Amino acid sequence: MTKDDLKAESExxxxxxxxxxDHQVIYLIPDGNGSAxxxxxxxxxxxxxxxxxxxxIREDCIFRPAPCKRSCEAxxxxxxxxxxxxxxxxxxxxxxxxxxxxIHIKNAVNKxxxx
Numbered sequence: 317m318t319k320d321d322l323k324a325e326s327e328x329x330x331x332x333x334x335x336x337x338d339h340q341v342i343y344l345i346p347d348g349n350g351s352a353x354x355x356x357x358x359x360x361x362x363x364x365x366x367x368x369x370x371x372x373i374r375e376d377c378i379f380r381p382a383p384c385k386r387s388c389e390a391x392x393x394x395x396x397x398x399x400x401x402x403x404x405x406x407x408x409x410x411x412x413x414x415x416x417x418x419i420h421i422k423n424a425v426n427k428x429x430x431x
Contacts, residue, residue: 343369
């Protein structure tokens with residue numbers, strides 16, 4: 317196998333991983349003795365052809381695409397946003413409590429200086 321073959325093979329595997337994650341695809345590979353084996357690689361051995369393998373996709377993955385990086389980032393952003401909103405709410409409540417305390421202190425000071 318030449319360097320160009322290895323490069324082409326690695327590029328093809330990268331493209332496959334982008335299109336469909338490995339855990340969603342499995343291959344039935346004939347072993348030459350009339351039986352077959354399951355494998356996550358369509359051509360696991362030297363001299364094997366990818367075209368000889370039968371590709372299977374998990375049924376639960378056919379209609380529901382795997383989450384992409386963008387949706388994972390969006391989910392993380394939503395979680396962080398929810399946490400920040402809660403923090404803002406807590407800070408606003410703390411400000412309200414401190415303002416109420418300040419009003420009580422001002423009223424107490426005003427009463428003590430009234431004659």
